[in-house]
Amino acid sequence: MPVNKASNTDEFVKGLWRDNPVFIMVLGMCPALAVSNTALNALTMGLATSFVLLMSAICVSSLRHFIPRETRIVSYICIIASFVTAVDYLLQAISLELHKSLGAFIALIVVNCLILGRAEAFSSRNRLVPSVMDALGMGVGFTLALLSIGAVREILGAGSLFNVPLFPDGYQTWTVMVLPSGGFFVTAFWLVVVNWIHQRRALSP
């Protein structure tokens, strides 16, 4: 790939596929598996995480000359935890139902290694615009990954997508898919698919 100097579009696009947070970097797996039992939960969780990712990237990037190296981790954690608290309350204000179904996992966005990882590895050493593009790309990539896991689990496990039934009555649901073990299996399946595509590309240039 002819990458001399990464353009802003490049920073965005890399999160979607080449450096997809879930399938390639295997970061932030905990929420990816825990709340992906329905497509709607997966989408909400993805958006909430993306919001925190984006906002903390903006803060970290614009404060990067101000924060000394010694205090950077505690500062990042502080910033991330504040935005997570904000998302927690905003979501409760928008829809109590949705907040209930995600439960404590909204609060657990704080310890999603993806966010701290991007703050440390990217936003703290790059200007505002590339940082925003990076965060957006990672956020969209994360949301898409969550959605693809959630959609498979909901279609197979409950016979519906976004609560819309897909099959006629009498469809035998794959109960295992909505159970925790289904989360492991579907993620493993997607990882194999991604690996397979990579392998084919490597073979045929």
Add this chain to the structure above:
Amino acid sequence: MSDLSHWSIFINAALINNFVLAYFLGLCPFFGVSSKLDTAVRMGGAVSFVMLVASVCAYGINHALELINAPYLRIISYTLVIASTVQLVEMLLRKLSPPTFQALGIFLPLITTNCAILGLALFQTNRGYGFSQSVVYALGAGAGFALALVLMAGVREKLDLASVPALVKGTAAALVVAGVLSMSFMGFAGLGA
């Protein structure tokens, strides 16, 4: 307030709602250090220890926050206080008990901001556990985490010797193993209820 017996809290946290296999908490160390049995045992010990410290901290913080009526500080103070307490404990261990530090020390910084730790603190608050209940919950969660980690490491050591297709090798294979473990842990449902 919750009036569950200590035994049922312990069984529930360790087996039925195992933190790794049912709540998907702490997956990073779970996949990261589960390839060798020896490291898995030590990591399990370290996580249990940090969970205990975190649970006691969270109980204290929650009371303090209720006193000043500031629930909105919960997330931020849990994260910061737990992280700094663990660092403090790490320094103390290094001074007071070098052998323990040798065994657990290197893992401690890795797990301070682990989701299993924060998850434990949040769950015990949500369920309104009292002090002794919180401690038992932390012990159960730690035991469950260690158990899952050791089982996983045992399987993965054997898996290294088997011929696995290149496509599935690595994380995907580990995920499938975790899925099967998780399914078998479902057999504990109803225990201790």
Add this chain to the structure above:
Amino acid sequence: MNGTPALDKLPTSALAMYRSIMVIGALCALMIVTVFNATEARIARNREQALAAAVNAVLPEARVTVPVALDAAGALHTADVLPALPVFLGYDADNQLVGAAITGIGMGYQDNIRVLYAYSFERQAIIGFKVLESKETPGLGDRVETEAHFIANFEALDAQLDATGNSLANAIVPVKQGEKNNPWEVDGITGATITSFAIGNILNDSASEWVPVLEANRQVFAQAPAQEGNRGAGE
């Protein structure tokens, strides 16, 4: 590896560290407080609406509902502040006491389940049921909210008191699906045994506690208190 490119190798002064932590702390505090203030009223209203809708769903004949609570001495009085597990008395259009909506909580499969159920004074039975909060597995445990035969349990679930008036004549017991023979048994759901049994047990625990209290105070609260404090559930 650790290189913020622009920084030189000089150690940062303590002042700079303090300053950065202070400023970031202040910014974070500002943001948290702003968001909390902006959303607090809305969240409280959402909660109230959800609860009012639930009360209305389990006890539809009630026109007016009044929250009540036990004080430290064990006496029942109208509550000004809703407790964690609120209990409401329901009055019909003629201001006559018809029933109570009671919140119960207990451990389900995944986490605590919080339910609201209605007790009818006239029929001495549980006549309505709704799950307020649960994290049960979608498609399995959450069938307690949709499965028709399970919901049918709560059209008339016997909850009369024994002769002493201090406990239920027959404890509410969950049984396996299809094995319900008595009006105080809760017909479970195959495939969601744990959740459906948990709900039977929650109802038993909560009803054992509240039904004797409510029956003992039935005469005192027979008429709707005319003044304020009426929490409307569908006026």
